[in-house]
Amino acid sequence: MAIHSHPILPSYGFTGHETFPFRLGWLHKGVMAVKDDPQIFSKDEAIVILGVGKNMVRSIRHWCLTLGLITDIGRGVYQTTPLGELVFASNGADPYLEDIGTLWWLHWKLSGNYERCTTWYYVMNYINRPEFSKTALKDELKKAVAESGGRAQSDRTLESDIECFVRTYTSPKRGISEESLECPLVELNILKENDKYIRLNRGEKNTIPDFIFLAALVEFFEKTNTGAKTLLAERILHNEGSPGRIFLLDDNSCIRRLERLGDLTKGKIVYDATAGMRQVLFHSVPTSLEILSAYYQRGQ
Structure with missing residues (x-):
């Protein structure tokens, strides 16, 4: 049974993780190591500093890059990103992944x-x-x-x-x-x-905080933006790379989240279903990083 009608984009990756999913503590270690020494991943002492074997060092680098916590600035030099700093630095919001929102x-x-x-x-x-x-x-x-x-x-x-x-x-x-x-x-x-x-496990995901859903929606909007200030709900539910898709949400629970956007954003982003046209209106768009910062500050 074919499951897609259009091929994957030509650029893809099936390696780099050295067969290891990331483990608790790895992302914090990776971000801190790069902060201390931008060339750490090119050095033999990475094994000692990160406290893992050689292939796990490569895996930590892979996951930090994949998740956008560090960036490769060339010639084996890396730097931390604003997201890496916000969440995983020593004074970061959730370096040890205690918040379910971070996991989502x-x-x-x-x-x-x-x-x-x-x-x-x-x-x-x-x-x-x-x-x-x-x-x-x-x-x-x-x-x-x-x-x-x-x-x-x-x-x-x-x-x-x-x-x-x-x-x-x-x-x-x-x-x-x-x-x-x-x-x-x-x-x-x-x-x-x-x-x-x-x-x-497709369906309602009660553990996804509304702020995290909002940050994902904003990234999706930015990625698909054609200059319009609206996004059809249908696209948010089903399009490739959408929150509905990646969070495996059913339509009803996704719509319920869209209905809460107005209150969440104080009217900057609102769901509108008048005249039978279900869409989200983006009057003013914060960055996903601003939304994540607001999410972590709430708990202070």
Whole structure:
């Protein structure tokens, strides 16, 4: 069963994580290390400073880049981003991921990044059925790469990427589950895995704070903006890269969130359903970083 009619964008990534989903503490460590030494990832002592093996050092770098916490400014030099500083610096808002809102934001950044996390992006944006097998997913990714004229990926590469994707959202099966080995995103309960199938948990997500949904909506609006001050609700619910898609929301719970926007933004962004046209009006648009700052300040 084909699940998309248009191929993935030509730029994609199935490697870099060294088969490790990010672990608790990794993002804070990565941001702090770059803050102390912009060239840390090119140095042998990264192993000592980060306290992990060589391939995990590469994995930490991958996840910090993928999530937009650090940026590569060339020749093995990195710098922290405003998002990395806001959340993960030593005086950051949530360096140890104690706030569920941060976890949802990381999921948003991960699953919206087709260039570095193609499997994550593909599953959230293209799969419409409730469950699928890893084999079917592998075959579909191969097909998508071929259709976009990309370089063929080996079965092994795709299989380990799919495994890493699944382990981002589910606890490791083998042995005693050590929380330190789990990816913090397991807490989001986005995905279930049984012996044969992966099941997506689509529906209401009561744990997504409205501010986080708003920040995602603003990024989606900026990305798709054609100069208009409106966005059809249909696009927010179903379009590729939309909050409805990436947060796996059903239509009703997504609309309920849109209806709360006016109060949340003091009328700057409002949902309007008059004349049978469901749309969101953007009178004034804060940046996602401003919204995230406001979200963290609320709890002070």
